[in-house]
Every structure is written in structure tokens, then in C-alpha cells.
Amino acid sequence: xxxxxxxxxxxxxLPLSASLLCLAFSRxxxxxxxxxxxxxxxxxxxxxxxxxxxxxxxxxxxxHYWMGNWAPPIGIEFVVDPLNTAVACMITFLAFVIxxxxxxxxxxxxxLHYGGYFTLYGLLTVGLCxxxxxxDVFNMYVYLEIMSLSGYGLIALGGHKSMLAAxxxxxxxxxxASLYLIGIGYLYAMTGSLNMADISERIQPFVNTPLFAFVVxxxxxxxxxxxxxxxxxxxxxxxxxxxxxxxxxxxxxxMSKVPAYAMLRYFFYVFGIHNTVMGALMNVLGIxxxxxxxxxxxxxxxxxxxxxxLAYSSVAQLGYIAVGMAxxxxxxxxxxxxxxxxxxxxxxxxxxxxxxxAYRFGEVNLYRLGGLNKKMPVSSIATxxxxxxxxxxxxxxxxxxxxxxxxGAFEGQQYIFIAVLVVSSLLNAIYYxxxxxxxxxxxxxxxxxxxxxxxxxxxxxxxxxPIGVTGLxxxxxxxYSSSLVTNxxxxxxxxxxxK
Amino acid sequence: xxxxxxxxxxxxxxxxxxxxxxxxxxxYVLILGESSPGGGFQAGxxxxxxxxxxxxILGEDSGIFNIRLKxxxxxxxxxxxxxxLAGWLTLAGGGKFLDYxxxxxAMEETHELHALGILMIETGVTICVMMTILNIMDAVxxxxxx
Numbered sequence: 001x002x003x004x005x006x007x008x009x010x011x012x013x014l015p016l017s018a019s020l021l022c023l024a025f026s027r028x029x030x031x032x033x034x035x036x037x038x039x040x041x042x043x044x045x046x047x048x049x050x051x052x053x054x055x056x057x058x059x060x061x062x063x064h065y066w067m068g069n070w071a072p073p074i075g076i077e078f079v080v081d082p083l084n085t086a087v088a089c090m091i092t093f094l095a096f097v098i099x100x101x102x103x104x105x106x107x108x109x110x111x112l113h114y115g116g117y118f119t120l121y122g123l124l125t126v127g128l129c130x131x132x133x134x135x136d137v138f139n140m141y142v143y144l145e146i147m148s149l150s151g152y153g154l155i156a157l158g159g160h161k162s163m164l165a166a167x168x169x170x171x172x173x174x175x176x177a178s179l180y181l182i183g184i185g186y187l188y189a190m191t192g193s194l195n196m197a198d199i200s201e202r203i204q205p206f207v208n209t210p211l212f213a214f215v216v217x218x219x220x221x222x223x224x225x226x227x228x229x230x231x232x233x234x235x236x237x238x239x240x241x242x243x244x245x246x247x248x249x250x251x252x253x254x255m256s257k258v259p260a261y262a263m264l265r266y267f268f269y270v271f272g273i274h275n276t277v278m279g280a281l282m283n284v285l286g287i288x289x290x291x292x293x294x295x296x297x298x299x300x301x302x303x304x305x306x307x308x309x310l311a312y313s314s315v316a317q318l319g320y321i322a323v324g325m326a327x328x329x330x331x332x333x334x335x336x337x338x339x340x341x342x343x344x345x346x347x348x349x350x351x352x353x354x355x356x357x358a359y360r361f362g363e364v365n366l367y368r369l370g371g372l373n374k375k376m377p378v379s380s381i382a383t384x385x386x387x388x389x390x391x392x393x394x395x396x397x398x399x400x401x402x403x404x405x406x407x408g409a410f411e412g413q414q415y416i417f418i419a420v421l422v423v424s425s426l427l428n429a430i431y432y433x434x435x436x437x438x439x440x441x442x443x444x445x446x447x448x449x450x451x452x453x454x455x456x457x458x459x460x461x462x463x464x465x466p467i468g469v470t471g472l473x474x475x476x477x478x479x480y481s482s483s484l485v486t487n488x489x490x491x492x493x494x495x496x497x498x499k
Numbered sequence: 500x501x502x503x504x505x506x507x508x509x510x511x512x513x514x515x516x517x518x519x520x521x522x523x524x525x526x527y528v529l530i531l532g533e534s535s536p537g538g539g540f541q542a543g544x545x546x547x548x549x550x551x552x553x554x555x556i557l558g559e560d561s562g563i564f565n566i567r568l569k570x571x572x573x574x575x576x577x578x579x580x581x582x583x584l585a586g587w588l589t590l591a592g593g594g595k596f597l598d599y600x601x602x603x604x605a606m607e608e609t610h611e612l613h614a615l616g617i618l619m620i621e622t623g624v625t626i627c628v629m630m631t632i633l634n635i636m637d638a639v640x641x642x643x644x645x
Contacts, residue, residue: 006590006595006596009590009595009596013583013586013587013596016583017580017583017584017587019576020576020577020579020580020583021576021577021580022576023572023573023576024573024574024576024577026573027569027570027573065595065596066595067595067596067597068589068595068596068597068598068599069594069595069598069600111569112569112572116572119576
């Protein structure tokens with residue numbers, strides 16, 4: 001089947017074409033462009049599923065797609081392995097589901113804002129998917145920029161203080177992207193290649209040089225900024241808090257995970273972790289992760305704004321991923337990858353709930369959510385699932401990623417990681433359970449409705465269903481966690497860990 | 500849109516020469532971009548310059564050059580879509596994405612197909628750059644008139 005052979009390129013090409021045409025279609029009818037983008041996102045989801053099936057059935061480790069049939073290392077290629085199809089499926093799934101959720105927020109907008117929103121939304125998906133599947137270092141930079149620019153736009157659309165947040169992210173994000181570009185420059189100077197697989201072979205004679213250390217430091221800071229790793233997370237709380245409520249779920253869920261995946265890919269698949277420089281870097285990454293977990297959790301504890309609390313919680317959760325990488329063993333790696341996927345669903349789900357509450361009541365203070373379980377039943381149940389998962393209680397998915405992280409820490413005898421994981425789980429329990437307490441136990445808060453709920457479930461159906469689906473996904477990911485690990489993550493383990 | 504054009508007899512006369520010249524030159528840069536300095540980006544800038552000149556001098560009367568913001572935004576997207584369209588056509592012709600040898604056009608020589616494919620993507624880039632420049636111009640003018 002020839003279409004299946006082209007499926008890797010469709011993951012990026014379909015949303016790209018649709019979002020480019022979105023404004024022209026919106027010109028004809030206000031909502032037409034949005035439908036086209038949604039259709040394309042669905043196509044991208046199908047393509048990523050087809051690609052995943054192809055990769056897993058192939059028995060080989062990866063499927064390569066050469067752009068313009070130019071053979072690498074000269075040409076650009078998409079390299080799809082079991083891990084990045086899983087990430088691509090996650091991105092396209094969330095993008096498709098949350099695209100429905102955005103619509104009620106845009107009901108009163110004119111065609112330019114309606115179409116423009118979906119253009120940016122589609123381009124954000126393009127950037128994220130492209131970063132995930134590309135096998136070319138410079139190509140990743142291009143997708144990183146597409147992702148960042150559309151992200152700035154979506155954050156700025158939020159109104160109120162969002163402009164300032166977006167501008168701040170723009171300044172910091174540009175520094176990150178520039179550092180990545182400098183890193184690429186030196187990498188090219190050392191190896192003369194831009195293809196990841198090619199670089200991973202050619203870099204080996206240079207792994208103990210100062211230049212290599214510089215490149216690795218550049219990449220750490222660049223991706224650290226983009227994924228909001230601890231001392232580089234300054235832009236993140238404001239951006240997540242004030243971003244467009246329709247897109248906040250997608251932005252918070254995926255925009256920090258894909259740079260984390262890119263970092264993981266560079267460190268484990270391209271550079272390899274068994275050399276002096278990378279060993280030192282892993283220590284730095286571990287310390288950054290630990291500080292991120294503790295400080296993110298403590299800061300989250302201090303917030304009144306629901307969205308801001310979730311944003312600080314993200315800093316902590318990204319710390320888990322960093323710690324998993326820093327362990328440098330198989331369990332730590334599996335834990336990091338699993339947490340990357342799980343956290344995207346948990347955080348999306350919670351941000352969708354917040355957006356829903358803000359849509360109906362215009363309220364984001366988490367001490368004013370009393371009696372919400374009666375007004376918004378589906379959201380409350382999704383919140384409970386996400387909260388259980390955040391704390392790490394089985395059978396929700398959060399438990400399993402923390403379990404693997406613990407196993408990794410035991411195997412590496414890094415007991416400080418275990419201590420930090422336990423402490424942070426307790427902190428998570430404190431700041432998340434108070435939300436559940438507010439929703440289910442507290443007296444009913446007097447809230448004024450600014451939007452008609454439309455259905456008995458408390459929100460328009462196009463908002464309830466995404467919340468329900470992401471909530472359910474947390475449970476399903478938890479229950480099928482073992483098959484996710486054995487069929488996908490373990491098949492795609494990097495060779496450096498298997499030796 | 501410029502409310503007060505700053506034309507005058509001298510500028511109006513010069514406009515008749517400058518604008519057609521810059522448009523023709525843009526097309527020249529676009530087509531020869533493949534084998535000499537130039538290409539889609541530069542052609543787009545020169546073309547955008549011609550249109551901005553017309554709008555500065557004639558204001559609201561600039562006729563076909565009077566491309567409104569809403570159209571120019573949509574057209575900028577369509578311009579970039581022409582780029583991806585080249586990729587779609589090669590896929591339809593049975594090749595890989597952007598493999599110009601498989602463009603579904605009846606041509607004998609492979610290098611002619613490659614030239615055609617590159618011309619196509621350069622045209623897309625030209626339109627996109629031209630419309631983006633008009634957008635920037637619109638944004639600046641709107642701000643100064645507010």
C-alpha cells in the first residue's frame with residue numbers, strides 16, 4: 001500500500017496544508033477554515049497510527065522517509081521509531097480532541113480571529129509533530145521555530161495580561177532557539193553533517209573535547225528553556241496562566257513535552273551517555289530536576305490561581321522527566337518516557353477543566369470552587385482522575401511512571417532521587433487534594449454564570465467530551481501501561497542503555 | 500490604508516514608470532533565481548515594494564494595488580500552500596514528497612521537471628513574502644493613523 005509508505009510525511013503535511021489554507025477558507029465562511037484544520041488533524045492522527053502500526057510490524061527499529069528522495073546525510077529525512085510514533089500519536093490525538101474544545105471560546109469572534117486561531121493551532125501541531133519525527137538537526141530547528149512562533153501567537157490571543165506573558169516568552173524563547181542554532185553550528189563544524197544518525201557516528205572521536213561540552217551545554221539550555229526546566233522556567237507560569245483558554249490545554253500538555261523528548265533523543269540516541277562530558281551533564285540535569293521538583297511543588301502550594309498552580313506543578317513534573325533521564329539506566333529512561341506521555345494527558349485534562357470553569361463562571365480562584373461536583377459532574381470526575389494520577393495512585397497512569405522512576409533510582413542506587421520523589425508525591429497530595437476537597441466537600445460557592453451551560457453536564461458538549469476523553473485516557477493509559485512499555489518503549493530503547 | 504496619499508504631479512508621473520518597472524523586474528528575479536542571484540524571497544520583496552509605492556502615492560485610488568488586509572492575510576497563506584502543493588503533486592505522481600522527477604507533467608527531461616518544481620515553490624514564496632510585506636505595511640499604517 002503506497003499511502004502507508006508516505007504516512008510519516010502526512011503527519012506533518014496534512015496539518016501544514018490545512019492551516020495555510022485556513023484563513024482563505026475562513027474568508028468564505030467564518031467556520032469553514034476550522035473544519036478544514038480539524039479534518040487535517042484527524043488525518044494526521046490516522047497517519048500517526050498507521051505509521052505506528054507500520055513501525056511495530058516492521059520488526060526493524062525505525063522507518064526512514066527521504067524528502068525528495070535525497071539520500072541522507074545530504075537530504076533531509078524523517079526517522080520514525082517506536083518512541084516517536086507514540087509521541088506523535090499523543091500530540092495529534094490531543095490536538096484533534098482539544099480543537100473541539102476551543103470552539104465555544106471563539107463563538108463571538110469575527111472570521112479573522114476564528115480562522116487565525118485555528119491557523120496558529122494547526123501550525124503549533126505541525127511544529128510539535130515535525131520536531132518529533134524529523135531526523136535532521138537543522139530541520140528540527142525550523143520546526144522548533146514554527147512551534148514557538150505559533151505558540152507565542154496563541155498565548156498572546158488570551159487577552160488581559162497575555163501580551164506581556166507572550167512577549168516575555170518570546171524574548172526568552174528566542175535566546176533558547178539561538179543557543180540551539182549555535183549548538184548546531186558547532187556540531188556541523190565538528191562533524192560536517194546535519195543528519196542525526198550520521199552525527200551519532202561521526203561525533204565519537206570528539207566526545208572528550210571542550211567544543212563538544214559547549215555544544216551539549218547549549219542544547220541543555222536551549223531545550224531546558226523550551227521545556228521549562230527549573231532555573232529556566234521563568235517564562236512558563238505567566239504564559240500558561242494567561243494563554244488562550246481554548247488552547248491552554250494543548251499548550252501546557254504538549255509544548256513542553258516535545259522539547260523534553262528532543263533532549264532525550266539527542267542525549268541518548270545521538271551523543272550517547274557513556275562519556276565524561278555527558279556524565280557531568282547528567283549530574284547537572286539531575287540537580288536541575290531535583291530543584292525543579294521541590295521548588296515547583298512548593299510554589300504550586302502557594303498559589304490561589306488554579307491555572308498558576310497547574311503551571312508550577314508542570315515545572316515539578318518536568319523535573320521528573322529530567323530526573324528520569326539523569327538516572328541513565330533503562331528503568332529511569334522508561335519512567336521518563338512514560339511520564340512524558342502521561343503528564344501530557346494529566347495536565348491537558350486539568351487545564352481543560354480550568355478553562356471550562358472559567359468559561360462558565362469566569363472564576364479561576366481555587367478556593368471558590370465549592371459544590372462544583374453538582375454543577376459540572378464530568379469535569380469533577382476528570383479532575384479526580386487527574387489528581388489521583390498526579391499524586392501517583394494506581395490504577396491511574398501517574399503511578400506507573402513514578403514506579404519506573406523509583407525502580408531506576410533503586411537500580412542506580414541514587415537514594416536522593418527516591419527521597420525527592422516521595423517528598424514531592426506528598427506535596428502533590430497536599431496541593432491537589434485541596435482542589436478535590438473544594439469541589440466535593442466545601443459549601444457551595446456563590447458563582448455567577450457568564451455563559452449558559454447549554455447541557456445538563458454543565459458545559460456545551462464540545463467542551464464536555466474532550467474533558468471526558470482526556471480523563472478517560474488517564475485511566476486507560478494506566479490500565480494498559482504494561483503493554484505500552486513492552487510493545488513500544490522497550491522496543492525503542494536506545495542502544496547505549498542496552499550495552 | 501493610507502488616508503492621505505502624498506502624490507503630486509512629480510510623484511504621479513514617476514509612479515507610472517517605477518511601479519511597472521519594479522513589477523517586471525520582480526518577475527525577472529523570480530524566473531532567473533534558479534541560475535543566478537535572486538529567487539522567490541527577493542522577487543517577493545521587490546514586488547511588495549512596487550505595490551507599497553503605488554499605495555503610498557495614490558492612496559485609496561490605487562485600484563488593483565489596493566489589496567485589503569483581510570485578503571492579503573489569506574493570500575499569504577495560499578502562497579505558502581503553493582509550495583506544499585508542489586509536494587502534493589509529486590506525491591500524486593507516485594514519488595516521494597518534493598521529488599520533482601515525479602511531477603505529473605508531460606516533460607521528457609528530468610531537469611526540466613526539476614526546474615518547473617523549483618519555479619513553482621519560488622512562486623509560492625514570492626506571493627507569501629509580497630503579502631506579508633503588505634501586512635506589515637498595513638499594521639504600521641493603521642497604528643500611525645489611530
